[in-house]
Amino acid sequence: MKLKFFATYRTIANCMEREISAPGDVWSLLQALAEEYGAQMRAKLFTPDGGDIGMDAIILVNGMNVAHLKGKSTELSEGDTVAIFPMVAGG
Amino acid sequence: MNAWVGVILRVDLAAKTIEREPLNMKDAHDFVGARGLATKYFCDEVDPNVEPLSPQNKLIYMTGPLTGTGAASGGRFEVVAKAPLTGTIGAANAGGYFGPELKYAGYDGIIFENASDKPVYLYINDDVVELRDAWGLWGKSVYETTDLLIAECGESFKVSCIGPTGENGCLFSGVLNDKHRAAGRGGMGAVMGSKKLKAVAVRGTGSVNVARPVEFMDALVDARQKLKEHPVGGTGLAVFGTQVLVNIINESGALPTHNWRDGGYFPEADATGGESLADNYLVKNKGCFGCSIDCARVTRVPDGPFKSEGEGPEYEAGWSYGANCGVSDLAAICKASFLCNEYGMDPITLGATIACAMELSEMGAIPESDVGFKLRFGDPHAIVNLTEMVGKNEGFGKTLALGSYRMAEMYGHPELSMSVKKQEMPAYDGRAVQGMALEYATSNRGGCHVRGYMTSPEILGVPIKVDPLVTEGKASLLKLFQDLTALIDSLGVCLFTTFGLGLPELAAQYKHAVGTDETDEEILLKGERIWNIEKHFNIAAGVEKDTLPPRLLREALPSGPAAGKVAELHAMLGEYYELRGWDADGVPTDLKNKELGLANEA
Amino acid sequence: MSKQLLVNPKICASCRTCELMCSFGHTGTFNPRLSAVNVIYYEEALVSVPIMCMQCEDACCEKVCPVGALSRDENGAVVINDEKCIVCKMCMSACPLGNINYSPILKKMFKCDLCNGDPKCAKFCSPGAIQYVDPAESLDRKKAMAEKLKDVFGEEL
Numbered sequence: 016m017k018l019k020f021f022a023t024y025r026t027i028a029n030c031m032e033r034e035i036s037a038p039g040d041v042w043s044l045l046q047a048l049a050e051e052y053g054a055q056m057r058a059k060l061f062t063p064d065g066g067d068i069g070m071d072a073i074i075l076v077n078g079m080n081v082a083h084l085k086g087k088s089t090e091l092s093e094g095d096t097v098a099i100f101p102m103v104a105g106g
Numbered sequence: 107m108n109a110w111v112g113v114i115l116r117v118d119l120a121a122k123t124i125e126r127e128p129l130n131m132k133d134a135h136d137f138v139g140a141r142g143l144a145t146k147y148f149c150d151e152v153d154p155n156v157e158p159l160s161p162q163n164k165l166i167y168m169t170g171p172l173t174g175t176g177a178a179s180g181g182r183f184e185v186v187a188k189a190p191l192t193g194t195i196g197a198a199n200a201g202g203y204f205g206p207e208l209k210y211a212g213y214d215g216i217i218f219e220n221a222s223d224k225p226v227y228l229y230i231n232d233d234v235v236e237l238r239d240a241w242g243l244w245g246k247s248v249y250e251t252t253d254l255l256i257a258e259c260g261e262s263f264k265v266s267c268i269g270p271t272g273e274n275g276c277l278f279s280g281v282l283n284d285k286h287r288a289a290g291r292g293g294m295g296a297v298m299g300s301k302k303l304k305a306v307a308v309r310g311t312g313s314v315n316v317a318r319p320v321e322f323m324d325a326l327v328d329a330r331q332k333l334k335e336h337p338v339g340g341t342g343l344a345v346f347g348t349q350v351l352v353n354i355i356n357e358s359g360a361l362p363t364h365n366w367r368d369g370g371y372f373p374e375a376d377a378t379g380g381e382s383l384a385d386n387y388l389v390k391n392k393g394c395f396g397c398s399i400d401c402a403r404v405t406r407v408p409d410g411p412f413k414s415e416g417e418g419p420e421y422e423a424g425w426s427y428g429a430n431c432g433v434s435d436l437a438a439i440c441k442a443s444f445l446c447n448e449y450g451m452d453p454i455t456l457g458a459t460i461a462c463a464m465e466l467s468e469m470g471a472i473p474e475s476d477v478g479f480k481l482r483f484g485d486p487h488a489i490v491n492l493t494e495m496v497g498k499n500e501g502f503g504k505t506l507a508l509g510s511y512r513m514a515e516m517y518g519h520p521e522l523s524m525s526v527k528k529q530e531m532p533a534y535d536g537r538a539v540q541g542m543a544l545e546y547a548t549s550n551r552g553g554c555h556v557r558g559y560m561t562s563p564e565i566l567g568v569p570i571k572v573d574p575l576v577t578e579g580k581a582s583l584l585k586l587f588q589d590l591t592a593l594i595d596s597l598g599v600c601l602f603t604t605f606g607l608g609l610p611e612l613a614a615q616y617k618h619a620v621g622t623d624e625t626d627e628e629i630l631l632k633g634e635r636i637w638n639i640e641k642h643f644n645i646a647a648g649v650e651k652d653t654l655p656p657r658l659l660r661e662a663l664p665s666g667p668a669a670g671k672v673a674e675l676h677a678m679l680g681e682y683y684e685l686r687g688w689d690a691d692g693v694p695t696d697l698k699n700k701e702l703g704l705a706n707e708a
Numbered sequence: 709m710s711k712q713l714l715v716n717p718k719i720c721a722s723c724r725t726c727e728l729m730c731s732f733g734h735t736g737t738f739n740p741r742l743s744a745v746n747v748i749y750y751e752e753a754l755v756s757v758p759i760m761c762m763q764c765e766d767a768c769c770e771k772v773c774p775v776g777a778l779s780r781d782e783n784g785a786v787v788i789n790d791e792k793c794i795v796c797k798m799c800m801s802a803c804p805l806g807n808i809n810y811s812p813i814l815k816k817m818f819k820c821d822l823c824n825g826d827p828k829c830a831k832f833c834s835p836g837a838i839q840y841v842d843p844a845e846s847l848d849r850k851k852a853m854a855e856k857l858k859d860v861f862g863e864e865l
Contacts, residue, residue, distance in 0.1 A: 019357070021350075021353045021354065021357075021379075021381065022342075022345070022346050022350050022353075022380070022381060023345065025381055031376070071337045073354065073566070073567060075354075075357050075358060077667060078357055078358050078359045078666050078667035079358075079575075079667045080358075080567065080571065080573075082567065082571040083571070083573040083574075083575075098353075098354075098357040100353070100354045100357075101337060101342060102337040102338050102342060102566060102567070103338065103342050103346065103350045103351060103354055103380075103566065104338045104342060104343060104348070104350075104351065104562065104566055104568070104602070104605050105343070105347070105348030105349065105350060105351035105380075105420070174738055175728075175738050176725065176728040176729055176732055176738055176832075203724075210739065210740070210741070311739075311741045311812075311813070312739065312813075313731075313735070313737035313738060313739035313742065313813070314737065314739070315736075315737045315738075316738075319732070319736045323732070330832065330834075334834065344835075389754055390718075390719075390721075390754055391719075391721050391835070392721050392722060392723075393721035393722065393723030393834070393835075394723065395723060395724055396723060396724065396725050396728055397723045397725070397834075398723065398725065398832075398834035399834075400721040400723065400834065400835060402721075404754055
């Protein structure tokens with residue numbers, strides 16, 4: 016599956032996008048990313064208690080916010096695209 | 107006088123008279139300030155059926171009660187007139203330094219009446235207010251006009267002016283201040299130009315007081331702290347600017363491409379996004395007066411065919427010239443956007459009008475001979491050259507200067523103008539963000555995103571996460587957003603404060619500034635009152651009903667998360683009217699008018 | 709060692725919040741012209757410089773005052789005693805940095821007094837372009853320079 020980083024996540028990961036093999040669900044993906052990229056990534060991806068997706072992380076699976084899918088338990092499979100954004104705005 | 111200075115300038119441009127009159131404090135109380143108060147003055151004094159570019163239209167500058175105070179991001183003001191692009195009430199808001207300076211000079215607002223016979227500008231140096239000859243400024247760009255006026259008047263003057271497009275009656279020309287800040291939409295610049303008023307130059311040395319200094323200080327410390335701590339208001343906007351939205355809207359399948367013809371995903375979007383802007387062209391951040399968000403960017407394209415420098419581009423301009431025209435060259439987008447500031451026009455409408463012309467040209471509806479070259483989607487030189495032509499009022503630029511609706515109508519395809527009430531919709535596809543569809547359809551100034559920014563809950567998850575693809579619950583949320591936005595615009599603070607602040611923080615600053623003990627609900631009701639008075643004006647002016655371009659209602663999105671979806675306006679509009687206390691045709695009921703104290707307006 | 713205001717023009721966003729807060733802190737009204745700090749924007753150079761009294765150790769204003777109205781307080785700020793001041797404006801002429809101001813509205817002299825050790829300009833500066841730091845403790849700039857040297861020489865190791 017395809018993994019895309021944007022804004023500050025792109026800066027932290029120093030990567031725009033890459034192919035990975037699909038972990039079971041969004042939660043395992045985020046854990047793996049925190050493991051790989053360290054404390055700064057962990058702090059942004061998770062709530063302070065580590066129990067949920069943090070306020071400053073917008074996770075889209077195939078363009079849909081996981082908040083409107085199955086949250087952190089949203090399943091992932093090969094062929095999916097996951098896009099990770101911080102909270103951004105504009106207009 | 108608390109939060110206000112208490113004086114309005116009334117300038118008759120035909121008679122060349124300048125009067126000072128006391129601010130109508132009852133209206134200031136009921137309609138808050140800036141957008142609301144100027145609209146109230148306007149509706150009381152002007153026939154809704156006035157021809158927008160006739161001398162009988164008026165042009166009002168108005169600050170808000172928080173303008174020039176230390177309130178979080180409290181540097182804004184409003185320009186109000188009947189809008190030539192839409193025929194609706196026109197109200198355009200701008201930041202920068204001009205608004206506070208006007209207040210420090212001792213004026214809450216300026217009402218311009220009638221038209222001058224020759225170009226003039228208004229000189230305000232505290233108590234000295236004069237109409238001065240502007241022959242030497244006529245035809246000059248926004249940048250040149252500002253520099254010339256500062257050289258003539260003094261370096262501490264702040265300038266609000268029009269560019270040549272305002273003089274030439276371009277229907278989407280804006281009023282720009284401090285060179286790069288724009289009261290951009292609806293053609294306020296053309297109204298100013300029709301009055302032969304080139305600029306207002308102001309210097310003020312006075313003070314703005316607040317009713318309860320100690321409590322006000324506490325309220326602003328609280329507000330500024332919350333804004334600072336919010337991921338968006340604190341650091342998000344400062345690092346990547348508004349252009350950072352390109353990627354998230356694109357990944358959500360909601361970035362309209364090729365005049366909204368080809369769905370909501372632009373494969374080359376990333377090259378035009380805020381990340382790319384920061385990497386390649388960003389020089390430094392800037393902030394408007396009294397603002398801690400610092401979203402403005404000073405940018406420079408150092409070399410190549412699009413070598414240029416200026417401020418921006420902001421997200422909407424980045425989209426209108428980018429994905430909407432199929433252009434992925436960020437340097438060209440920057441240059442086109444800078445040219446809009448220089449010539450004084452709205453890049454959302456112009457970019458969207460060029461996109462519409464591209465589609466019509468590809469269809470063969472616009473002959474190549476009319477444009478002067480083969481116009482196709484994706485051509486970076488075309489967006490820059492056509493912008494230049496509109497700026498100089500040359501060739502096909504004269505047609506583009508009418509906006510997409512009038513242009514598309516001329517060529518027999520008004521349905522391909524992606525506009526609402528003749529004003530072009532901005533950068534969020536209502537088929538993929540259903541609340542935005544309702545927002546565009548019901549906006550009191552035509553297609554617009556800053557009248558109730560539903561993208562915030564639907565895509566960004568602020569302040570709550572709402573599914574963009576459903577219609578349930580959108581009407582009530584939109585009503586709240588529209589009322590709150592009317593309040594914020596009228597207070598004189600920036601709409602971006604909503605990324606960190608809610609009604610309680612905004613209301614606290616207002617209460618302690620003016621010295622009122624109204625409840626938050628009573629204060630929010632003023633926002634609703636403002637929304638309704640605008641609606642009354644539009645009804646009386648005979649503005650067309652609330653709907654969307656047929657493309658959004660009939661052509662489903664081909665791919666992405668919203669594949670197969672159209673804008674389900676019918677599922678939301680009835681509920682929206684009901685929640686507003688309006689009848690099935692969208693007319694406020696007597697009961698609602700009475701509740702809002704607007705019985706005389708109906 | 710008392711703390712000192714330090715400015716970093718590179719990150720100043722010219723929002724002028726410092727001016728608002730300075731005037732409000734001292735006069736209870738919002739008026740940039742009653743502010744002891746001013747932001748000067750250089751459009752061509754793309755730089756804005758916040759400028760205020762540097763509280764000179766060898767303060768000309770203090771020396772020139774004919775009535776001894778200027779003195780140093782416990783925070784190291786040179787402050788004006790309005791009771792003694794005759795508003796002769798000699799200090800204004802004497803200041804080599806132009807950081808003593810006269811207000812035609814208040815009909816008095818004013819300058820930065822470090823807000824009794826809690827300067828509002830620094831407190832409200834969002835990008836951190838004005839900082840209130842102990843110069844003896846502040847290693848920020850040295851560290852920044854050291855960082856550069858590390859980058860240059862570090863790669864050779």
